[in-house]
Amino acid sequence: MNRAALFDVDGTLVDTNHLHVVCWWEALRQGGHDVAMHDIHRAIGLPGEDLLARLLGEHRDTSEDDTLSAAHSTLYGTYFDRLPPLHAAADLLRELDRRGWRVVLVTSATDDELDALRRAVGADDAITATASSEDVTEGKPEPEPLHHALGLADAAARDSVFVGDTVWDMEAGSRAHVACVGLLCGGIPRRDLEEAGARAVYRNPADLLAHVGNSPFADRRRPPDPTA
Incomplete structure (x- = not known):
C-alpha cells in the first residue's frame, strides 16, 4: 500500500x-x-x-x-540557470520521503522546463517520479495528470495528497479524488483555493513542513509495517 x-x-x-x-x-x-x-x-x-x-x-x-x-x-x-526555489522546498520533499511517501512531481511544464525546475529544487534523492505536460493529452484542471502520477507511484487516490498553488491544481486534485493542499506562495488568495477544493492552506513549503504532522498528510493511510 x-x-x-x-x-x-x-x-x-x-x-x-x-x-x-x-x-x-x-x-x-x-x-x-x-x-x-x-x-x-x-x-x-x-x-x-x-x-x-x-x-x-x-x-x-x-x-x-x-x-x-x-x-x-x-x-x-x-531564467533556467537561476530559477529560485522556495524556502524549505527540498526539506519538505525529503521529510515526506523519510516518512515513507512516494514523491511525484506533477507539472504543466515541458520536459526541458522540468529539468531546470528539478535542478532548482535540488531534491532528486527524494523524488520517486515526475510527470510533465508531455506525458498527458489534457492538462490541469483535468484530472489526467493526477491519474498518471498516481500510476507512477502505484498508489490509490484515497491514500494520496496533492500540493499546489493554483485553483487549477485544486480542481484537478478534487476531480481525481485526491486530498488537496493549497499554498499561498503562488499568489492566489486562500478563499479561491478553498473554494476550488483545498482541504488545508499554508503560506509556503516551510509552513507546510512545520505543520506536516497535523496536515492532510497525517490523515492518509499508513503502509503496513513489514516487520510486524
Whole structure:
C-alpha cells in the first residue's frame, strides 16, 4: 500500500509564477496583444493552449498559438540557470520521503522546463517520479495528470495528497479524488483555493513542513509495517 505525495512545481516548490507572467506578457505584447498582468497571473498553471484561450478568447486566431507559446518558452528559458526555489522546498520533499511517501512531481511544464525546475529544487534523492505536460493529452484542471502520477507511484487516490498553488491544481486534485493542499506562495488568495477544493492552506513549503504532522498528510493511510 503506497502513499503518494504529489506536487505541482511552478509556484509551489519554485518561485516562478511571476516570471511566467512577465514572459507571457512580453510574448503577447510581441504578438500585438494588450493583456493585463493580473489576468495572466490568474491563468498561470493552465497548459499553454488553454491559457491563451482564457486570455484571448475561444474565437482567437489559433494559428498564432505556437508562435506565442514559443516566444514565452524562449523568454522563460533565459531564467533556467537561476530559477529560485522556495524556502524549505527540498526539506519538505525529503521529510515526506523519510516518512515513507512516494514523491511525484506533477507539472504543466515541458520536459526541458522540468529539468531546470528539478535542478532548482535540488531534491532528486527524494523524488520517486515526475510527470510533465508531455506525458498527458489534457492538462490541469483535468484530472489526467493526477491519474498518471498516481500510476507512477502505484498508489490509490484515497491514500494520496496533492500540493499546489493554483485553483487549477485544486480542481484537478478534487476531480481525481485526491486530498488537496493549497499554498499561498503562488499568489492566489486562500478563499479561491478553498473554494476550488483545498482541504488545508499554508503560506509556503516551510509552513507546510512545520505543520506536516497535523496536515492532510497525517490523515492518509499508513503502509503496513513489514516487520510486524
